[in-house]
Amino acid sequence: MAALLEMRGMVKVYGALRANDGIDLDVFAGEIVGLLGENGSGKSTLMKVLFGMVEADGGGIVFRGRELSGHRPGEAMAVGIAMIHQHFMLVEAMTVLENIMLGWPEAGKLLKRHVIAEKIRETSRRLGLDLDPETRVADLPLGRRQRVEILKAVLRNAELLILDEPTSNLAPAEVRDLLVVLKRLRSEGKGIIFITHKMPEVIEACDKVVVLRAGKVSGKAVVSGADKAQLAEMMVGRDVTTPYVMKAPEKGAVRIGMRQLAGKGIGPLDLDVRGGEILAIAGVDGNGQLELAETLAGLRRADAGTISLDARDITHATPANRTKAGLAYMPADRSMTALVKSMTIMENLMLRDIQRPPYSLRGLLTMGFARRRAETLMSQFDIRAASPLTKAGSLSGGNQQKIVIARELARQPAVLVAHQPTWGLDPGATRFVLERIIALRDAGSAVIYISSELEEVLAVGDRVAVLAGGRLAGLVTRNEVDMPQIGLWMSERAA
Numbered sequence: 001m002a003a004l005l006e007m008r009g010m011v012k013v014y015g016a017l018r019a020n021d022g023i024d025l026d027v028f029a030g031e032i033v034g035l036l037g038e039n040g041s042g043k044s045t046l047m048k049v050l051f052g053m054v055e056a057d058g059g060g061i062v063f064r065g066r067e068l069s070g071h072r073p074g075e076a077m078a079v080g081i082a083m084i085h086q087h088f089m090l091v092e093a094m095t096v097l098e099n100i101m102l103g104w105p106e107a108g109k110l111l112k113r114h115v116i117a118e119k120i121r122e123t124s125r126r127l128g129l130d131l132d133p134e135t136r137v138a139d140l141p142l143g144r145r146q147r148v149e150i151l152k153a154v155l156r157n158a159e160l161l162i163l164d165e166p167t168s169n170l171a172p173a174e175v176r177d178l179l180v181v182l183k184r185l186r187s188e189g190k191g192i193i194f195i196t197h198k199m200p201e202v203i204e205a206c207d208k209v210v211v212l213r214a215g216k217v218s219g220k221a222v223v224s225g226a227d228k229a230q231l232a233e234m235m236v237g238r239d240v241t242t243p244y245v246m247k248a249p250e251k252g253a254v255r256i257g258m259r260q261l262a263g264k265g266i267g268p269l270d271l272d273v274r275g276g277e278i279l280a281i282a283g284v285d286g287n288g289q290l291e292l293a294e295t296l297a298g299l300r301r302a303d304a305g306t307i308s309l310d311a312r313d314i315t316h317a318t319p320a321n322r323t324k325a326g327l328a329y330m331p332a333d334r335s336m337t338a339l340v341k342s343m344t345i346m347e348n349l350m351l352r353d354i355q356r357p358p359y360s361l362r363g364l365l366t367m368g369f370a371r372r373r374a375e376t377l378m379s380q381f382d383i384r385a386a387s388p389l390t391k392a393g394s395l396s397g398g399n400q401q402k403i404v405i406a407r408e409l410a411r412q413p414a415v416l417v418a419h420q421p422t423w424g425l426d427p428g429a430t431r432f433v434l435e436r437i438i439a440l441r442d443a444g445s446a447v448i449y450i451s452s453e454l455e456e457v458l459a460v461g462d463r464v465a466v467l468a469g470g471r472l473a474g475l476v477t478r479n480e481v482d483m484p485q486i487g488l489w490m491s492e493r494a495a
């Protein structure tokens, strides 16, 4: 049987960097191929070339027996290739049906609205998407929005679906549902390319894996029957499975405190986090995590209650004043909200401290210092780019995340609020970041670590709290953690 997709010797060069350096990739109909590799190894670039978003500098693509070159996304879609983006291209104010018609103008000309609505219902039932054509996208949780994109692709007769880290911002239950949907698509004969950094997802859903390193294929394997340890070694290139070392906490004074804190979607909350302590907050996404993080960072108003930082009331302080007071914040959606893509890596790294020494002395920017500092942070945090003067937006997703993480950690903040700090990071980078956060705690900072990844929460939390419906459903110390209890708390919903 001929492959659905054959990519041969793909090359894509950016200046001196060979982002893709002779990559071969085959996908058969009815096959899920895991595309893996560390941050910056060239996965997204290869997919952008395939989908016609960037032009290759070498190599050839054959899709369903026909050569594809110099194409644009419109042509890729017309021949049956669909790309499900990480940031969904949906209009929130419109319904599922309207969004689907919007992205499929030909259908609007040929088919009546109720016929399309029926097609949506039928396809949704068949694939287990649980979507109603009349629901407004704004009312759908993230996982369902992604399914609208999948539905759109299937209705337009896509034969190959590209999913670039589709699970990175989904809650565990949504991930399970997505994998079920992907398997149904496979059984209907679709080819799927699935980019992920998560080993369990690969084992659960993929038929084979292709691993990239520095723009080249560094390994290939059939998943069934493969030795898990070998697969992990091939994917990660080093052992990242040893547990984190957590010294017994040396708890200091309360560094951040909340009293009856309430706002839209949260509270009232009473919490204290001491220096030398990590409070990990678990919970199913959408239970007030974002609201809590943004209220602490000063991006949302608290309607009632107080927040204190090192005994100073910061409830109504601006984000900039909170930064000055020693608060660092890593938002979950770093590439959209914490990074200026048109600025250089160096500029992004100094963004928070630009008016203060040592960056600025008597009003003069000390560029030499800024550059040296950027070089040091880039090497410490393994931010892969040609130079500190490279534009942040041209970096791979994971490397963009690392800029924000490096900037916030390097400030040695009194308090760190980290929301899903490892989204989009490869296993090696995840480990590094968690170790740095633990080091920050060991140096006396207070950390609030918000994540829907239970494994991480349990690995780093000195205490573990569960947020449900915007309130604390439970709070235990590390030694008291009882998994069934945590699960129960997570499923609690405040009325």
Ligand SMILES: Nc1ncnc2c1ncn2[C@@H]1O[C@H](COP(=O)(O)OP(=O)(O)OP(=O)(O)O)[C@@H](O)[C@H]1O
Pocket: 014, 017, 019, 037, 038, 039, 040, 041, 042, 043, 044, 045, 046, 384, 385, 394, 395, 396, 397, 398, 399, 424
């Ligand atoms: N437009 C661009 N200009 C310059 N360099 C680029 C551009 N796009 C990508 N690169 C570089 O190409 C390399 C591969 O990036 P790519 O986004 O393909 O990696 P990735 O494997 O998808 O990584 P991640 O897991 O972090 O998303 C990176 O070094 C990146 O900085």
